[in-house]
Amino acid sequence: TAVRLIERHGMDMLMQWHVKTVEGWMRAIPTHWCEESPQANLAFAWLHILRGNPTGAFPYLGRLQGLFSDLQAGDRDDDALQAKWLALQSMLLNAQGKPDESVALGRQALEIAPKDDLHVLSLIYLGLAGAYQQLDDYDQAVEACQYLIQHGRAADNSVSELLGISSLGLLALVHGQYHLAFEIVSPGLERVERSGSLPPICSSMYGELGVIYYQWHQLELAHKSFRRAIQISTLSGYSDAELYYAVILSRLFQIQGDVDAAAAEIQKAVDLMQVEAPAAVREEVISQHVRVLLAQGHLARAEAALKPYGFTFQEQFSYPGLKPDQPLTGTSRENTTRPVGVLYLSALRILLYCARDRGELGNLQPGIELAGDLITEALQRQYVPLALEALLLRAQMQGVLGNNPAGLADVARAVELAEPGGLVSIFVEEGPFIAGALEGLLESGGLGGVQPEYVRSILAAFSKEPSTKTAAGEQPGSDQKAGEPAKLIEPLTGRELDVLRLVAMGLTYNEIANQLYISVNTVRSHVKALYGKLGADNRTRAIEIARQLQLL
Incomplete structure (x- = not known):
């Protein structure tokens, strides 16, 4: 009974990103129970590939090689299974960086797959989309994603449709087409939110939306999108959404000048990455970790x-x-x-x-x-x-x-x-x-x-x-008493802080202008403004007050 459950629902559950559920089945069932089942071995091999662990798929692939050698060509059920087997191998070749071989197997799978088996066709086009992306064949990758969307809609399979939408959105992002990516992803998310049923694939789509908002500098919307991605990802067992949100949150803190908070967030990702070993975001974590370490x-x-x-x-x-x-x-x-x-x-x-x-x-x-x-x-x-x-x-x-x-x-x-x-x-x-x-x-x-x-x-x-961690926004007035800590009359702008730091390093106005790519007159205007805000009338006094305020 347990094996039949996996045979009937294992691949469907994985296509809906319910990885933890299938992983629980795999751990609960003795290995020898499934040794003669092509469907179960396909599901478990697919699970390891989705986890970014192609090595873990090898034992199942070995058994599948023997099992599929006995299948008869021309039998509809066997053809569907054979096409799934080819699609799985295509995915594995993508994971190994062999997209040309992956495309060849994907095309072979299309030739034998039953034309009305939209589930199998979706698997094939998912692999082809990944292979064409690796080959930088943008047009073919877009076409494969569009077929994936079409087959999903025809089969009333929202997960396949959303997989295609997510893949198409990722393609647009990689090529810098952020407005196009928004037009692809946002309507899909609005539709599934209205339906009240959000498959785990939506975590990827909310992640894409978060990246768009982040690059548009709409930081609150970026926060909101990534929090939603994490909520949905808990259904699937993927750590990628949580990890990538930690990366973006670290970048958000760093862009706002809070290096300590940025370091705390990226350390969460580093620690989690050592346990989960996700497939999609490892280098993003390393990259942000390097940024924060240098800032420190x-x-x-x-x-x-x-x-x-x-x-x-x-x-x-x-x-x-x-x-x-x-x-x-x-x-x-x-x-x-x-x-x-x-x-x-x-x-x-x-x-x-x-x-x-x-x-x-x-x-x-x-x-x-x-x-x-x-x-x-x-x-x-x-x-x-x-x-x-x-x-x-x-x-x-x-x-x-x-x-x-x-x-x-x-x-x-x-x-x-x-x-x-x-x-x-x-x-x-x-x-x-x-x-x-x-x-x-x-x-x-x-x-x-x-x-x-x-x-x-x-x-x-x-x-x-x-611009500061101190009393920005306080209005101390002009009657500050001797011995009282200095207070800002008005917060310094980011540019005024840049000029202040260079002034403190002893640079001349000409040197500051060259360093910041601005005119000498602009430097003079910034210096006059920051002197006024600091309540100083010369360079020495400005630097002294700035240090009291921990601006330097």
Whole structure:
């Protein structure tokens, strides 16, 4: 009876992301009970692949090889089983980074699958969508997702339909098409919310929606979306939603200046990742962990996080070479060949930290060259967010070397790429240098065809960052008594804080202007404003009050 339950419902439950339930069945049933059942072995092998553990699927695959060798071609039930078997192997090949072989098996499965068995066809197209994504065949991947959606609707199978919608949304995000992704995902979520029944796949869709809101700098909506993703993911056993929410929440805290809270959140993800070993977000966790460690000044730990992946920073920077057929980013849940783009970006971030904060310039030129390779590869594959981050990092490296025109050119190119998708937070995350470059482009008219209002919206997001942990907003008046702690008359803006920190370092107005890509007159205006807010009439007094307020 137990085996029949798995045979009849195992694959259906997995397609609805009820992983914990099927995992419970697998643990409760003695292994020998299912050894002769193709359906049960298919379900358990599929379970391990969904868990990002293709090695765990091998024992079932071995048994399946023998079981399917005895099936008779032309029998409808056997053809359906054989097609499922081919679809499973196609998924496994995706996980092993062999998309060409995966496509071949997927097409073979389509030839023998019963045309009215929409469940089997959905499995096949799910594998094909993942393979085409790895091959950077955008049109074929979109077509496979559309077939998945169509078959789901025809079979009245909302889960298959939502799988197609989610996959299509991920494709749009990877290519920087954030408005398109929103138009794909949001109506699907609204429809299932009205139905009152949310399959676990909706956790992925809410995660996509959260990424969109985060990059649009609508941070409260991003919070809300990721919290909903976590609520739904508890039904499935996937840790990916919880992990990725921790990554985004850490980034939210860091973008708002609370490094301690950012560190606490990303540590939750690191700890959970060691237990769950999720398939889809490992590199995102590592990337944000590196960001936070650098913000805390823990350079050695940041370097150690990338060492297992072939990056070394001692004396001479070395890294694993980029390969033409190597995926720079991951978009499918089945792909455990680990997207590597974010790891290279993390390495660039370490090099930038060493140069800017420690004056170690020796590895900066190799870093600039690596960034150039990443940008070229990402643009060829139309991976816009990856190219954007590499451009912004290279711009900052150029700035450290004093190559301001080259840095401005990179920022201008990044803005041009980001404008169609309306991305904002990717700029804000990079801090004052990028804000200064954007101001410089506005002042000099160097935006090309980019609308100035878009750049102003990015700069407005910079100014929304909390500027102090002290008595911001208090109105002490002008009768402060001697011995009383200093108080701000009005909170400093983000740009005023940038200028203040450079003033405290002893830089001249010309040097500050060059560092922040703004004019000398703009520097003077910021200095006058911050002196007024601090209640100071000279540099020495301003720095003294700022230190009392813990602004420095």
